[in-house]
Amino acid sequence: MAEIRLKNVSKRWHNFVGVNNFDLDIADREFLVLLGPSGCGKTTTMRMIAGLDDISEGEIWLGDRMVNNLEPKDRDISMVFQSYGLYPNMTVYENIRFPLRVRKVPKELHHEKVMQAARMVELVDFLERRPAALSGGQRQRVALGRAIVRQPAAFLMDEPLSNLDAKLRVSTRAQIKNLQHTLKVTTIYVTHDQIEAMTLADRVVVMNRGVIQQVGTPTDIYDNPANTFVASFIGSPAMNLVSGDIENGTFRGPGITIAGLQTNVKGPVTLGFRAEDASLVSEGGEFGAEVYSMELLGEATMASFRIGDQLVSIKSGKEYRAEIGDVVHAAIPASICHLFDTDTGVRIARTPGN
Amino acid sequence: MPHKAFFAFIMPSLLAMLLFIALPIVSVAVQSLYVQHERVVTEVETCAPFAGCTTETRVDAEATEKLRHAEPLGRFNGFGTYLDRNHLATAEIGAILADNAGFADIASRIYNLPFYRALAFTLTYTFVVTPLAMLLGFCIALGVNAIPPFYKGPVIFFSLLPMIVTPLVGALILYWMSSPQGILGATLQSLLNDPTLSLKSSAVLTWVTLLVYGIWHNAPFSFVVFYAGLQTVPHDTLESAMIDGANRWERIRFVVIPHLMPLATFVALVQLMDNFRVFEPIVGFSAEANATSLSWSIFNDLRGQVDQLFGSAAATSMLTIVGVVILLSPVLVRTWREFNRR
Amino acid sequence: MIVKKRRRPLPLTVLSTTFVLLWVLMAAFPFIWTVWGSFKVEQDFFSRDSWWFAIEGPRTIAQTGSAFTGDGYYGAWVLRDFFSSVVNTIIVTVSVVVISLTFGTLGGYALARSGYRYTFWLLMLALVFRAMPHITLVSGYLLPFFEMNIWGHLPTAIIVLVAINQPFTLWMLHSFFLSIPKDLDESAMVDGCSRFQAFRMVVIPVMWPGVITTGLFSFLLAYNDFAVTAMLLSQPNQTMVPKIASFLGTIQQEGNVMFAVAAVVSATAPLFVLVMFFQRQIVSGLTAGAVKG
Structure with missing residues (x-):
């Protein structure tokens, strides 16, 4: 049981x-998820914590x-490794006993501990089999059992579900x-799977190109993405991002005009909103265009x-029908909109009272 | 893996290679600059009654031994050994080039110099045996691939024998068979109706025998590698070639051969390296009168009946090493380029 | 499979089958002939009249009363003391295989698991070393070995053969280790093993096929070597191959070629057995290098 601190790693x-300048404190008993596309440095960060890769700079404290x-x-x-x-x-x-064996845990404790772990991962019936004779899900549970057989200071899991089929993944x-509880x-x-991140995490760290993009609770990250990368990475479908200009609180883009936004920004910005927050309307609205699909x-x-070159998605009720090519309007109220700096992608904070 | 752990793991292997491969190369380089001592000669005057005094030169065995013991390397000779008649023979080559009767004369006179004789056979062996053995191996692989699976095991078993057998022993077996009293030699004599025919008698026949032996010995390796490669030819590509209308030969030409190309490069590399050091067959076939190789020349110097000619052997060794490096250089350059591109 | 065969035109099948048969004959006949002939007397095996004598052996019958004789073997093994060279061969090959594999697995593992650039250069260096003709190295050893007084002994030849064998062993084991997932040793290390414990307890147990295959090739190199053993071993320490070579020098004059034939067959027999039992490993070993390299 321990907290983990990474100091400018x-x-x-x-x-x-x-990995560039990773700085984070992880509280005791916290479930932290590192999320990002492949090659973003999340696995490297974990391997540095495990000691499998050495650290170029910074300190790691367990x-x-x-x-x-x-x-x-x-x-x-x-x-727990990916494969x-x-x-x-x-x-x-x-396999489950191995950590006890090499760590010189007294022999008489082995059986009890192995059985306890096996019960927790529901493998009691398979103890005499070799890994080759197990299904993918069972192998995965052996890896879990091996991880929990002793009480370590921390569990590290490297995409443990990515080799399982969709149904097994959920269970x-x-x-x-x-x-963990x-x-x-x-x-x-x-993980690179945002649904795993959202469902499992106490806190999520979103990474891209070796840099932390945002740290926060799943809700935080979903509702208030810190930049366009997080906005486009989290959610299915990803947040719609439209570029345009803003002046006096009114955003204008191709086929889209939204009034009532913050008045302290001026010039080119990127506007974001989630598909399920907007709604399709028959007349008026802030947006109108031909249906693409x-x-x-x-x-x-x-x-x-x-x-332009962007695809904008808007969710509607399951009864809604329209043909490709129909012109449809949508209501996008200012309250659901997020503004991002066009050049840096960083979120433009709302001024209080706006 | 951190540096420290890496070096701890690789140390025994690296040490063995440095001590017994790298250091000997240095040792050869040093030795090649020395030649063995001349015999120490003393003049002894013997005066016999009535005959007067005669001076006689004698080898002072004891002093020679002492000198050799004190300076085992011999005396310093610089690059002299490299240039002498038994190696690069620069003076002789110069003389031949300055005064000759046409190209054939130059060739035959240069061929009479021991080093060039050995070089000529070594290169011929390397560059004739390698491609022919690969071709034969490829054909066998195609053939074996087509026979019923039940027979494949035994066929592969017998095919491996020529490769796996000790080279000297393999050479001896073929030598005995091809001697005039052996089955091959006797059959050839009766076929060609020439009772005096002997593979040993002419240089050309000796060369041919050695080359045939080389192909026999080397083909199985190509066969096994190509055969394994044939098992991994992508089925989809083969079938789409069929649908695209390629006939049997075109499928081999456009699908199978390109698939085997990387393997062929590997086989060629290994076989060039191995064939360049051709040595045992010459001993096995007792062919030294008609064909010598670089390796055999070194062996011969070292086994010298009277003296072991370390300097001479070392100089030939250095020249051989240069040959190996030249042979390997295309591969090394290519790998180096590919590595830098990564 | 059956469908495929039906599509193959008959002339082609006949041609390729004949070709394969011809090759098998070429590959196997010399060995069968020599094994058969080794049980005859010289006048039959090297008959001036007809090679048919070597098959029927009339002179063998005349001289020994039976169509087969073990005189060649008796002469080689007992009279010419081939036996002691067999013992030497066993000592040399077993030691070379054991030491080569020990060094090679350690080194090959390091090369397969280190991500640094120098591994590439070490492998290239090994390739260059692999290409060195053995006799050139021998000419480097002789003088220093004489001076150090270690010439002629079995341990000297063993360590030299181990070293000469290393480049190949390293390459081969390196490619076998690459095929073992890194996760395996890493999870062992997280579970509480040191690097070496992970290597010994987790990696080696799954490496046996690769180790056996590489061991076979180390064995072949040591067993088949002529250049090193002929030059570095003194007469009483000779192994089989140089012993056979030295038979050639003396026996031919004495008219005892059959001793050499018997010795040759004796030296080849273990290789036959080896190929019979380890055919699969030999084939996989030859291709392992090719596929990775």
């Missing part, structure tokens, strides 16, 4: 920067120990959430429009 290979120069085995963490890293020559039982996700161990979880999602209908 960087990772460089030659002239390539993998509890009250600075662990920069410690071997992975001395860091008291456990890790599980099971030992193919050992049975499930031996295993719930199992992981439950395990029961065991109360600080957990760092790496219609998608039936089951619980809703989504209409998309082409504006």
Whole structure:
């Protein structure tokens, strides 16, 4: 049980920067998710915490120990790998027992601990099998069982669900959430899947190109994205982003005019809004264009429009129907809109009272 | 993996290679600059009654031994050994070029110099055996690929034998068979109706025998690699070629061969390296009268009946190493370029 | 498969089958012939009259009373002490294989797991070393070994063969280690192993196929070597191959070629057995280098 602190951690290979100036405190028992596209440095960050990659700059603290120069085995963490890293020559039982064996835990405790872990991950019936004789979901649970068999200071999970099929992913996700709640161990979880991030995390760290974009609760990140990257990365569909000009609180873009925005900005900006916040109307509204495509999602209908080189999507009720090519209007009230700086992509904060 | 762990792991291997491969190369380079001592000669005057006194030169064995013991390397000779008659023979080449009777004369006279004789055979062997063995191996692979699966195992088993057998032993077996009293030699004699025919008697026949042996010995390697490559030819590409209307030969030409190209490069590289050091067959076939190779010349110097000619062997070794580096240079340059592009 | 065969035109099938048969004959016949002939007397195996004698062996019958004789083997093994060179060969090959694999697995593992640039240069260096003709290296050893008084002993030849073998072993094991997922040793390290423990307890147990295959090739190199063993071993320490070579020098005059034939067959027999049992590994070993390299 420990808090984890990363102080200005960087990772460089030659002239390539993998992680740049990562600075974060992770509270004890927190479930933290590192989220980002592939190559954004999230896995590297986790591997530096595990001690599998060395740190170019900065310090990593586990509890009250600075662990920069410690071997992975001395860091008291456990890790679940993307492809599980099971030992193919050992049975499930031996796989789960392995950490106890090499850490010289007294032999008489082994059986009880292994059985306890096996029960938690529902593997009691498979203990004598080898990994090759297990299904993907079972292998994944062996990896989990091996991680929880001892009480480490922290769990690290590197995209543990990415090799499972969609259905299994949902149930295993719930199992992981439950395990973490029961065991109360600080957990760092790496994923590129925003739904996993939203459902599991106490806090999410969104990363891109080695840099932290935003840290916050899932709601925070969804409702108040810090920049256009986060806005376009989180949510399905991603937030609509339209470029245009703003003057006196009125935004004008191709086919779109929205009044009542903040008055302290002037010039080119990027306007963002979520598909489900806007609504399709028959007349008037802030926006009108030809339908580019219609998608039936089951619980809703989504209409998309082409504006310049951007695709704008707007959700409507499941009964809504329109043909491709029909001209449709949409209501986009100022209250659902976010403004971003066109050059830097950074969110333009609302002035109080606006 | 951190540097420290890396070097701890690789140290034994690296040390072995540095001590017994890199250092010997240095040792060869140094040795090649020295030649063995001349015998220490003393003049002894013997006076016999009535005959008067005669001075006689004698080898002072004891002093020679002492000198050799004190300076085992021999005396410094600079690049002298490289240029002498047994190596690059610059003076002789100059003389031949200055005074000759046409191209054939130049060629035959240069061929009579030991180093060029060895070089000629080594290069011929390397560049004839390698492509022919690869071609044969490829054909066998195509053939074996087409036979029923049940027979493949035994066929591969017998095919491996010529490669796996000790080169000297393989050469001996073929040598015995091709001697006039052996089955091949005797059959050839009766086929050509020439009872005096012997593969050893003429240089050309000896060369041909050695080349045939080389192909026999090298083909299985190409066969195995190409055969394994044939198993991984992409089925989809093959089938889409069929739908596109390619006939059997076109499918081989446009799908199979391009797929095997990287393997062919690898096989060619390995076989060039191995064939360049051709040595055992010459011993096995007792062919030294008609064909020598660079490796054999070194062996011969070292095995010298009277003296071991370390300096001479070392100089040939250095020249051989230069040859190897030239042979490898296209590969090294290419890999280096590819590596830098990454 | 059946559909495919039906499509193949008959002449082509006949041609390719004949070709394969011809090749198998070419590959196997010399060995069968020599094994058969090794049980004859010299006048039959090297008959001046007809090679048919080597098959029927009339002179063998005349001289020994039976169509087969073990005289060649008796002469080689007992009279000419081939036996001691067999013992030397066993010592040399076993030691070379064991030491090569120990060094090679450690080094190959390091090369496969380190992401730094120098691994590339080390592999290239190994490739250059691999290309060095063995006899040139031998000419570098002889004088220093004489001076250090370590010439002629088995350990000297063993360590030299190990070193000569290293470049190849490193390449091969390196490519086998690359095929083992990195996750395996990393999870072992997170679970509490040091780097070496992870190597020993987790990686090596799944590496056996690669180790066996590489071991086979180390064995072949040590077993088949002539240049090193012929030059670096003293007469009583000779291994089989130089022993056979030295037979050639002396026996031919004495008219005892059959000793050499028997020795040759004796030296080839273990290789037959090896190919029979390890055919799959040899094939996979030859291709492992090719596919990765």
